[in-house]
Amino acid sequence: MKKIFIFYSLIILTVFGFIYGCSEVKNDLVMAPSSAFHGDGWLNTVSANFHGKYIASNSWDINGCKSCHGADFSGGTAKASCLTCHENGPDACNTCHGNQEHIYPPRSLFGNTLNTQTGVGAHEQHMTNDTTQRYSAVVDCEQCHIPLTGFSDSNHIKKNQSFATVVFGDLARKTTEGVTPNPQWDRSTQTCTNVYCHGTFKNGNQSAEPKFTDPTSVRCGSCHGDPVTGNPLPGGTHPTLAKCYLCHGGVIDSSGVIINQSLHINGVVNFSTIK
Numbered sequence: 352m353k354k355i356f357i358f359y360s361l362i363i364l365t366v367f368g369f370i371y372g373c374s375e376v377k378n379d380l381v382m383a384p385s386s387a388f389h390g391d392g393w394l395n396t397v398s399a400n401f402h403g404k405y406i407a408s409n410s411w412d413i414n415g416c417k418s419c420h421g422a423d424f425s426g427g428t429a430k431a432s433c434l435t436c437h438e439n440g441p442d443a444c445n446t447c448h449g450n451q452e453h454i455y456p457p458r459s460l461f462g463n464t465l466n467t468q469t470g471v472g473a474h475e476q477h478m479t480n481d482t483t484q485r486y487s488a489v490v491d492c493e494q495c496h497i498p499l500t501g502f503s504d505s506n507h508i509k510k511n512q513s514f515a516t517v518v519f520g521d522l523a524r525k526t527t528e529g530v531t532p533n534p535q536w537d538r539s540t541q542t543c544t545n546v547y548c549h550g551t552f553k554n555g556n557q558s559a560e561p562k563f564t565d566p567t568s569v570r571c572g573s574c575h576g577d578p579v580t581g582n583p584l585p586g587g588t589h590p591t592l593a594k595c596y597l598c599h600g601g602v603i604d605s606s607g608v609i610i611n612q613s614l615h616i617n618g619v620v621n622f623s624t625i626k
């Protein structure tokens with residue numbers, strides 16, 4: 352395995368994914384229906400004995416394959432390389448999650464792609480560059496997951512756990528005047544509570560419970576203001592939406608549209624001089 356997969360952070364990983372090109376499973380190859388060693392169906396994606404399914408049902412362990420297919424998966428004593436099909440190696444991030452463009456779900460483990468499925472949820476809303484879909488700047492993986500140094504990081508792929516570990520980062524825990532969040536992920540209800548970003552700040556909606564698998568649970572008013580009317584007033588003496596720009600002009604315009612996502616939900620209240 353080339354060193355290109357040993358990176359400092361997931362952000363860099365994502366960026367480098369574009370530069371080096373992501374692992375592409377070549378699907379124009381004529382596949383033999385079976386492997387003499389592994390048996391029928393090993394190379395047939397719809398077979399119960401398909402190697403991908405075998406790996407998924409064995410704690411996603413591909414290290415065991417190395418003993419015969421080589422430490423770099425290029426053939427080893429089996430003289431059969433994984434790289435003929437998995438161009439960048441089977442340990443490339445998007446072999447198991449994401450796609451050619453990105454490594455976050457969808458696709459999630461076991462091929463799930465619906466945002467109503469826990470592993471997929473609202474990744475897209477947090478990660479996309481499409482500012483019309485978001486209220487904030489792109490949220491780093493580290494705000495919700497432990498940073499990984501690469502595929503073999505001991506925090507990645509734990510035996511007997513086929514779902515991600517959620518550990519919140521600095522922004523989710525950001526203390527504002529007198530309010531200290533204690534962010535929690537509840538897998539059974541797919542909700543987050545006590546997160547800075549979603550309302551746990553001074554004058555925010557501190558009891559907000561955004562649901563990861565229901566993007567409509569987050570809208571103008573759900574984190575601060577009135578969730579029903581969508582009025583983003585944080586309480587106190589704030590005036591109507593059309594006036595916010597008078598004091599928060601770097602963030603919002605006179606039509607009440609967020610014009611700079613990176614200054615919204617960034618850990619501080621941003622002011623600018625009255626226009």
Ligand code: HEC
Binds near residue numbers: 383402406432
């Ligand atoms: C004990 C040795 C051994 C282990 C461990 C092993 N393999 Fe193999 N594998 C072989 C041999 C030998 C061949 C070549 C003969 C054949 O195709 O049946 C092979 C062939 C294959 C092929 C077919 C390659 C081709 O181009 O036709 C795939 C795919 C494969 N193995 C996947 C895996 C995966 C995935 C794992 C780990 C879950 C694994 N193998 C573990 C010995 C092994």
Ligand code: HEC
Binds near residue numbers: 380396416433437446
């Ligand atoms: C002959 C082509 C071929 C070879 C050789 C091959 N694979 Fe695969 N592999 C595939 C295809 C096709 C898929 C399914 C891709 C998909 O569903 O998008 C796959 C899927 C996988 C998955 C993903 C499982 C999942 O559900 O997300 C893993 C992990 C994997 N292979 C590991 C290996 C390893 C390790 C080797 C070598 C030991 C290997 N593969 C060799 C074709 C191959």
Ligand code: HEC
Binds near residue numbers: 446460509
């Ligand atoms: C062979 C399949 C496979 C490959 C390849 C893979 N992952 Fe994962 N990944 C998993 C599984 C399984 C989980 C679920 C977590 C667990 O089991 O602990 C996971 C979880 C994650 C998570 C969620 C946080 C966590 O630690 O649980 C991140 C982030 C992640 N992977 C990033 C990566 C990156 C970056 C790469 C490439 C360097 C990569 N993955 C390659 C299978 C894979």
Ligand code: HEC
Binds near residue numbers: 455459478491494
């Ligand atoms: C806003 C929080 C958040 C951010 C940001 C985030 N994730 Fe996740 N991620 C989650 C949650 C919640 C789950 C589901 C955990 C569970 O199943 O208990 C998850 C699950 C996953 C899984 C496992 C999917 C599965 O099939 O179970 C992977 C892989 C993953 N995330 C990768 C990433 C990567 C890579 C990034 C950054 C590019 C990222 N995530 C950013 C919250 C986030």
Ligand code: HEC
Binds near residue numbers: 586587590597
């Ligand atoms: C007259 C100036 C002014 C206008 C107009 C104004 N704000 Fe503020 N805003 C402030 C000040 C000053 C703070 C910091 C208050 C503090 O620290 O208690 C603040 C803080 C906030 C906060 C953080 C929560 C808090 O109370 O500290 C939010 C959210 C907010 N404003 C949203 C809005 C929205 C939405 C509008 C338009 C409906 C708006 N503001 C209009 C001056 C203004």
Ligand code: HEC
Binds near residue numbers: 621
């Ligand atoms: C995902 C939660 C969330 C949503 C949705 C949301 N906000 Fe905010 N908003 C925040 C947070 C967090 C702050 C910063 C509070 C702090 O640091 O004290 C903030 C602050 C603001 C401020 C003060 C200036 C600033 O950014 O520092 C304005 C104005 C504002 N929001 C307007 C809006 C408007 C208008 C909408 C709907 C279009 C909206 N917000 C939707 C979470 C949200």
